[in-house]
Amino acid sequence: MRYAERRERLRATAAERGLDAVLVTELLNVRYLTGFTGSNGALLLRADGGDVFGTDGRYTTQAGTQVPDVELLVDRATVAALAREAVRRGAGTIGYESHHVTVDGLRALESVLADAAAGGTVPELTSVRRAVEALRAVKDDDEVDALRRACAVADSALAELAAEGALRPGRTELQVGRELDARMLMMGAEAPSFETIVATGANSAIPHHRPDATVLRDGDFLKLDFGATVDGYHSDMTRTFVLGEAADWQREVYELVVAAQAAGRAALAVGADVVAVDSAARDVIAAAGHAEHFTHGLGHGVGLEIHEAPGIGQLGAGRLAAGMAVTVEPGVYLPGHGGVRIEDTLIVTDDEPELLTLTSKELLVL
Numbered sequence: 310m311r312y313a314e315r316r317e318r319l320r321a322t323a324a325e326r327g328l329d330a331v332l333v334t335e336l337l338n339v340r341y342l343t344g345f346t347g348s349n350g351a352l353l354l355r356a357d358g359g360d361v362f363g364t365d366g367r368y369t370t371q372a373g374t375q376v377p378d379v380e381l382l383v384d385r386a387t388v389a390a391l392a393r394e395a396v397r398r399g400a401g402t403i404g405y406e407s408h409h410v411t412v413d414g415l416r417a418l419e420s421v422l423a424d425a426a427a428g429g430t431v432p433e434l435t436s437v438r439r440a441v442e443a444l445r446a447v448k449d450d451d452e453v454d455a456l457r458r459a460c461a462v463a464d465s466a467l468a469e470l471a472a473e474g475a476l477r478p479g480r481t482e483l484q485v486g487r488e489l490d491a492r493m494l495m496m497g498a499e500a501p502s503f504e505t506i507v508a509t510g511a512n513s514a515i516p517h518h519r520p521d522a523t524v525l526r527d528g529d530f531l532k533l534d535f536g537a538t539v540d541g542y543h544s545d546m547t548r549t550f551v552l553g554e555a556a557d558w559q560r561e562v563y564e565l566v567v568a569a570q571a572a573g574r575a576a577l578a579v580g581a582d583v584v585a586v587d588s589a590a591r592d593v594i595a596a597a598g599h600a601e602h603f604t605h606g607l608g609h610g611v612g613l614e615i616h617e618a619p620g621i622g623q624l625g626a627g628r629l630a631a632g633m634a635v636t637v638e639p640g641v642y643l644p645g646h647g648g649v650r651i652e653d654t655l656i657v658t659d660d661e662p663e664l665l666t667l668t669s670k671e672l673l674v675l
Contacts (some may be wrong), residue, residue, distance in 0.1 A: 330400040408438065527552055609652055637655065
């Protein structure tokens with residue numbers, strides 16, 4: 310992974326904002342910038358270089374292996390130690406992650422800085438908001454490769470499950486979900502991307518139904534929303550099947566969602582407004598009279614988190630850029646009857662978006 314390059318991008322942001330240093334405390338952002346995967350770590354990134362990575366004694370060896378190119382500071386009170394180091398090295402203005410630091414944490418940080426200044430000028434703290442998350446929204450080649458592998462694991466696990474007849478009437482949602490999770494782990498996933506959604510019958514009309522003891526039955530929809538985590542990166546995919554013979558209304562709803570999903574994928578272009586991308590798919594569903602049955606945004610970014618920037622929805626903001634990894638997942642949910650969602654993970658490119666989840670979207674009757 311290109312950790313040094315990522316730190317340089319954040320350094321440029323710090324320089325643009327007139328910051329002498331940035332204190333990165335959100336663990337996934339620390340991982341993004343350094344490669345560290347432990348449970349206690351923070352990074353003091355200095356505008357003029359000379360960064361310092363902090364952790365405690367449990368992770369001295371791990372830090373030496375994962376973060377060999379950044380000066381190491383070992384202290385159980387990691388953030389306070391890095392703050393004191395920032396003062397010692399002359400930082401006058403320090404950026405901090407206000408979305409991650411608690412109110413009490415900020416007060417403690419202010420106190421540490423005041424004590425470290427010893428009566429001199431106390432460094433100014435200023436929020437960098439989600440500066441690292443903004444960098445994370447555009448994936449580099451290493452990240453895209455990890456996402457491809459995560460999607461391939463999920464594709465393969467579902468294919469094996471279907472081929473072996475595991476998605477059949479008589480089994481429960483919980484059984485299917487646990488077997489799908491186990492299959493992804495056997496294929497190399499570190500973990501499922503999130504709690505796997507298995508929803509059959511009327512439950513499939515609940516967008517984020519948690520699998521339970523409901524039994525799969527002939528004539529029902531079966532909706533699977535799942536993903537695999539590989540090297541810290543998450544895949545996300547939804548497919549909806551019919552158990553036994555599909556009724557006309559099921560085929561109609563399914564084909565509507567297929568059309569909406571295709572429209573959403575086609576709208577993924579560099580410079581596209583995220584609200585317009587959402588509308589491209591939503592308008593297809595609304596024109597068929599099902600506007601009220603599409604109750605969530607069209608998609609979201611994926612990466613080190615299952616939901617990250619950009620958000621693609623009616624309340625979204627911003628435009629797509631090359632290298633963004635996003636989902637497109639329209640759905641139509643008919644309460645008491647059933648629902649369909651079809652979701653892919655894709656990479657926005659200067660040409661056609663790259664599709665990473667390759668399982669067929671043809672209606673599969675099991």
